[in-house]
Amino acid sequence: MSVPVLTIDGPSGAGKGTVSRAVAKKMGWNYLDSGSIYRSLAIAVLKKKCDIADLKSVVKIAEAMILEFECGDELIVKLNGQNITSELPSQTTANTASIVAAYPEVRAVLLQKQRDFQKAPGLVADGRDMGTVVFPNALKKAYLTASAKERGKRRYKQLLEKGINANLAEITKEIEVRDRRDQERTAAPLKKADDALYIDSSDLPIEKVIEEVLNLVR
Numbered sequence: 001m002s003v004p005v006l007t008i009d010g011p012s013g014a015g016k017g018t019v020s021r022a023v024a025k026k027m028g029w030n031y032l033d034s035g036s037i038y039r040s041l042a043i044a045v046l047k048k049k050c051d052i053a054d055l056k057s058v059v060k061i062a063e064a065m066i067l068e069f070e071c072g073d074e075l076i077v078k079l080n081g082q083n084i085t086s087e088l089p090s091q092t093t094a095n096t097a098s099i100v101a102a103y104p105e106v107r108a109v110l111l112q113k114q115r116d117f118q119k120a121p122g123l124v125a126d127g128r129d130m131g132t133v134v135f136p137n138a139l140k141k142a143y144l145t146a147s148a149k150e151r152g153k154r155r156y157k158q159l160l161e162k163g164i165n166a167n168l169a170e171i172t173k174e175i176e177v178r179d180r181r182d183q184e185r186t187a188a189p190l191k192k193a194d195d196a197l198y199i200d201s202s203d204l205p206i207e208k209v210i211e212e213v214l215n216l217v218r
């Protein structure tokens, strides 16, 4: 019998990470934060000072990258042996990730790295195309969203809590630009899978969203 997967897709700042971690913990399942894989590639590209428009080099970096994930209370990510966890949340990382993620060749290289997370007893997979491309046969699917204004506020708060300087208006604008890029790309764009449960969390406390997703998977 195949290992059950719950996919949670949606735009950035919708609360996918918090909900996915909480549900994975409750179910005792593994957790895939697919955004961190694209973010790690962005960091690798930036570190190598590689031209982001140079597709061949970006693909080479993606192929060579060795990623290690330690899933405790906080996700620790190592790129080629180096701990890059503190570099993951920045806006530069996020924006670069969204740009490299638009290349179909890059997505093809990273596909298996994501599918490898499907291990017993189950997996909660969080991203943009988890239910549509990476795990189309998932047991259950959710699509979590919220207004750009609300998501901007949440991201702003998160960054401040991490000690990262931020400007609310700028963050909201960047979120809108990134949403558009993620939705309009031809390769695995951000969209709700036909069989996903749609949840708008703009006016919902996060506990309610967690409960709703848990009810879906139980």
Ligand code: DC
Binding pocket: 012, 013, 034, 035, 036, 038, 039, 094, 097, 098, 101, 102, 126, 127, 128, 129, 130, 178, 182
């Ligand atoms: O979820 P996140 O903010 O960490 O994702 C960063 C970027 O990575 C996002 O703007 C687009 C890309 N991404 C993607 O294309 N597909 C995924 N499954 C996850 C993230």
